[in-house]
Amino acid sequence: MAILSFWSGNPKEAGQTLSIAAIATQISIEHNRKTLVVDATFKDDTLERCFWKPDENKELKKKLNKGKLDIATGTEGLMSAIASNKTSPEIISNYTKVVFNKRFDVLLGLKTTNYEEYDSYLKLYPDMLKAANKFYDLVIVDLPKTTQRQTTMDILRTSDVVMYTMSQNLKQINEFIENRDEMQELKRVIPLLGSANDFCKYNPKNVSTFVREKQLAYISYNNKFLESASEGEVAKFFLDAIRSKNARDKNAQFLKSVAETSQKVIRKFEEIKYGRVLDS
Numbered sequence: 001m002a003i004l005s006f007w008s009g010n011p012k013e014a015g016q017t018l019s020i021a022a023i024a025t026q027i028s029i030e031h032n033r034k035t036l037v038v039d040a041t042f043k044d045d046t047l048e049r050c051f052w053k054p055d056e057n058k059e060l061k062k063k064l065n066k067g068k069l070d071i072a073t074g075t076e077g078l079m080s081a082i083a084s085n086k087t088s089p090e091i092i093s094n095y096t097k098v099v100f101n102k103r104f105d106v107l108l109g110l111k112t113t114n115y116e117e118y119d120s121y122l123k124l125y126p127d128m129l130k131a132a133n134k135f136y137d138l139v140i141v142d143l144p145k146t147t148q149r150q151t152t153m154d155i156l157r158t159s160d161v162v163m164y165t166m167s168q169n170l171k172q173i174n175e176f177i178e179n180r181d182e183m184q185e186l187k188r189v190i191p192l193l194g195s196a197n198d199f200c201k202y203n204p205k206n207v208s209t210f211v212r213e214k215q216l217a218y219i220s221y222n223n224k225f226l227e228s229a230s231e232g233e234v235a236k237f238f239l240d241a242i243r244s245k246n247a248r249d250k251n252a253q254f255l256k257s258v259a260e261t262s263q264k265v266i267r268k269f270e271e272i273k274y275g276r277v278l279d280s
Helices: 016-030 044-049 056-063 073-083 089-095 115-122 125-132 150-158 170-180 204-211 223-230 236-246 250-273
Strands: 001-007 035-039 097-102 104-107 138-142 161-166 189-196 218-220
Touching: 001 016, 001 150, 001 250, 016 035, 016 044, 016 104, 016 138, 016 161, 016 218, 016 223, 016 236, 016 250, 035 044, 035 125, 035 150, 044 097, 044 104, 044 223, 044 236, 073 089, 073 115, 073 125, 073 204, 089 104, 097 204, 104 236, 115 150, 125 138, 125 150, 161 250, 170 204, 189 204, 218 250, 223 236, 223 250, 236 250
Parallel strands: 001 138, 001 161, 035 104, 035 138, 161 189, 189 218
Antiparallel strands: 097 104
């Protein structure tokens, strides 16, 4: 049981949420770990759209509710229960959406569009994550990309492992190096290249050498996966791709990168479990 947070100090897109969707799906299928993904971002439904098509009745529901969304039973409802100390690890699953029954749940993002209100809810997330960690084998958190908010840093300190996400961009790569000293207080940090092109100057091998990180992970760019993520069909994409078992399939390199990254995550958690660095 462990908490894994995905985060970056750079607000630019680095394939963070899509990497989470890929890794969580692969782990829940291939490793049968009971997994919870927590969307802690602000006004961003990317994660939800990876697994479910947009709710066509949302606007109608808003009209019936006089323009207001009914969030009493959503993530805000869970946060209110946490604040009132009226919840338990098992109850958290009642507020989630199911991707794979008894294997993979998603806690959707807060619905508020007021940033201060969002940040006040976020202060409760460390307690919620600790509770969820008692019920799930793996809790994965999609964090906002910032170093400026105390709420974000508190969640990072609660995490057992942090995936620092970046793109194949020299500025972002250098920022990881600059932020590395500040991240020394965090327990374990794995740098991650999202949507990586293997045939460019800043490919995973070259970046690993440049930043001096043997454990650098990456998720290869794959157009079919991106299409699936925009259509709410990430789970179907993985099930179909894994069943194909074709080494020459155009998805093979993508699946290989996801599997290797998932293995790095699991290995880190095994190190936590046994309290020592495992032999390669």
